[in-house]
Amino acid sequence: MPTATWNRHHILSLADFSAVEYDAVLQTAASFQEVLSRRTKKVPTLQGQVVANLFFESSTRTRSSFELAAKRLSADTLNFAAATSSMTKGETILDTAKTYLAMGTDIMVIRHREAGVPNAIAQEMDRLGVRVCVLNAGDGQHEHPSQALLDLFTICTLIDPTRPRIELLKGKKIAIVGDILHSRVARSNIWSLTASGAEVHLAAPPTLLPKLFAEYFSEETAGEFQPSIPKRQLFLHWQLEPALRDADFVMTLRLQKERMTAHLLPSLREYHQLFGITRAKLQLCKPNVKVLHPGPVNRGVEISSDLMDDPEFSLIQAQVTSGVAVRMALLYLIGSGKV
Amino acid sequence: MPTATWNRHHILSLADFSAVEYDAVLQTAASFQEVLSRRTKKVPTLQGQVVANLFFESSTRTRSSFELAAKRLSADTLNFAAATSSMTKGETILDTAKTYLAMGTDIMVIRHREAGVPNAIAQEMDRLGVRVCVLNAGDGQHEHPSQALLDLFTICTLIDPTRPRIELLKGKKIAIVGDILHSRVARSNIWSLTASGAEVHLAAPPTLLPKLFAEYFSEETAGEFQPSIPKRQLFLHWQLEPALRDADFVMTLRLQKERMTAHLLPSLREYHQLFGITRAKLQLCKPNVKVLHPGPVNRGVEISSDLMDDPEFSLIQAQVTSGVAVRMALLYLIGSGKV
């Protein structure tokens, strides 16, 4: 496996990921996807190592995916689920991480409702000069790298199952639809997809588009997202149609229902009418368009229920399956350097 | 082990279990009971397979029993404990199951407070054409097959430890006492015990007998339960005494204390006086009568505290021990077909 090219100790953000790194993840995940098709789905790669899932924000689905990935690499796992009450001060989080470090944790998988917590922990570990690895499993509205990487793997293996690589997305049009303002999934995907050379179109109601984006935004035209993302690669829309037109892939985002009570949305029904993905709206896209969603899905809100279950269009189950292989790859790539 | 005779992919209900299937479970469990008496209690049977415990209704005891059974078969386990809030719509449960399927789960052990959920999940899995197995670990007031099978195993191994088989119960009189109306344990036991040829006597206060049963009921006489259960095998009583008279086994049921606040019961004291099992009341039974309870026990309510602890009469600890062997057998029988 291609660890010769791998030097990264933590995975916190995709903002500075290189093409070589994306390809290393994709190819390693493809190897593990093959392992997962065997009768005995375990490899001894991380035997004797400890993966601690420190989920300060609860998430059964992501935690299970990481736990299974770790177990299939023969690592021992520890699960930490925060009682929210004892976690009010920032220092305490660092101290919790240091306690798991002192117990002998090799890799920390961290989810927290506040952006920057995994970075803070990784910095502290580096400051201490220890070899523990930190993997961001979702931090506030910042990033969710493993989700974006499994999305990337899902798309690339669809195009070339034997040799998924980032250049396969060059020139593809990808729509990201929904609550972009609050979505760490969107943020991480913007980094990986623009790095691949795809054309990324964000579509959301004005209340759910980041203010950061708004200044670059003029309706129906392209705007530059940030210096590192080339012009004519990131486009923003207040309507769904221009994002869908001739799209190769449509990524829908989970809508947190509490957004509605915060008056950011009129009603779920109206949201679905304007931004929900249906079979009819997919007519605007390329004929073999595919739909993704990070889950869990609000059926009939982000996506119509029948479309979600249609294997011709939906990659939602494939994403979950990719998740285990990609997380095995990430744990392997950062963990195997520890030998 | 007798897998040649095993064709069942899911275990959802005992309503259509055949004598051959009951015997396959009993004999396989006996083999594992022997494994559990060795120093190293693990076998590699399900190595690399994933058993997901999807407990939408929490139960530490049953979940631990399944988890230990899976671990002793060398399977990897995932535990899912539902935050009740996010589980309001039926579709969401199917989507959760499909997520665990997509992650690579081989066997789903499902508990839910609503009857029929494991069936719905199994149907969906079959519709998708996937080879995942579903095991009902208790659904609403419907069934709890593994509990009834461990009760059966406990009784049969008492009669013939080396070769437990269902015909051993032919002609035995078994009393089931307590809150039959709300008991999935009673429902599953009625299927297995009547299939064995035993004579089953249900005893409960009128408020805790199912309405379904009431129409067949005339006091102190037998009534036909359903077409598939032969006449003169199932008997219903509003008093305890006729059920206990000459009984070989007495199965007590857990009384949910919330039944009292729902005005189905006058008081725990009065319930114990009328339907609680005591040493004195056991005088009515056969001399070597044994008492069972699925646990957890309300001491001094369903059963007097001293009787519960008396190894001469109580099989309660043996039931828990049988539980691990029987659940290993069930996971083995449905899981080993996946090779």
Added chain:
Amino acid sequence: MPTATWNRHHILSLADFSAVEYDAVLQTAASFQEVLSRRTKKVPTLQGQVVANLFFESSTRTRSSFELAAKRLSADTLNFAAATSSMTKGETILDTAKTYLAMGTDIMVIRHREAGVPNAIAQEMDRLGVRVCVLNAGDGQHEHPSQALLDLFTICTLIDPTRPRIELLKGKKIAIVGDILHSRVARSNIWSLTASGAEVHLAAPPTLLPKLFAEYFSEETAGEFQPSIPKRQLFLHWQLEPALRDADFVMTLRLQKERMTAHLLPSLREYHQLFGITRAKLQLCKPNVKVLHPGPVNRGVEISSDLMDDPEFSLIQAQVTSGVAVRMALLYLIGSGKV
């Protein structure tokens, strides 16, 4: 490993621990500390055995430490976290323990908010004549033996890493500072440290010193704690200074913030001023003094934040690391007799 000298089946309290037993724990833990420095940190010692963590009072940190220790001995683990509601009656706790016994548990690690629960369970297991081992992981304000043993190991290995033994503490002065009244950690440490021949100085505000101690107390002079602790080994102080003067080690105790609302403390600020450990106050101690804390730490309350992070003085991380090795040793010593 030195099991020849080990006859204890349960570890409930350090009150009657012998010097030989302390040394057996220290030397076994040193062997496991060496294992933990290898690449593959697992040994097959307890393969096939079941360690059940029955935490009726929740504690992520201690539970994780025991879970990891068990996994590194290749045991299977079961975690039980009590829903407080169903645990009101003493008998129910015994029944829960008996259920885990009947499932096949070999070692029960028990934490409970009430003193005496692990003892009661151990007595019941002995009465039943079964070979299950019980390990007290903290019971009320009574004892927390594994914490005191890891403190002992941390100190002894600092003095002689290759051969930690209890006689190394003879004549050392050790201050225990803080909420001694409510601290099971302090109680267990008093037993082990006085057994080692160290001079133990307790320092606390009068409201946080046990009434039991008060009658033996005259300020600035020594008092006899109990017949089994020699005079001139245990000293009590209402001020910090005399405890710190020429101390070799300072053990700080966690301050439960709810003590303040119970009017046992004026304010956290004042507590820190009087009893919080700072760099300046350490000037009173021996030059190479070290500070311990069982964690989790309230930074700036029991200990100043900069001091806590200073590896020259703080043993707090070393304590956590020692915890895994010492708990491996305890599980090994009580569990390996089961063969």
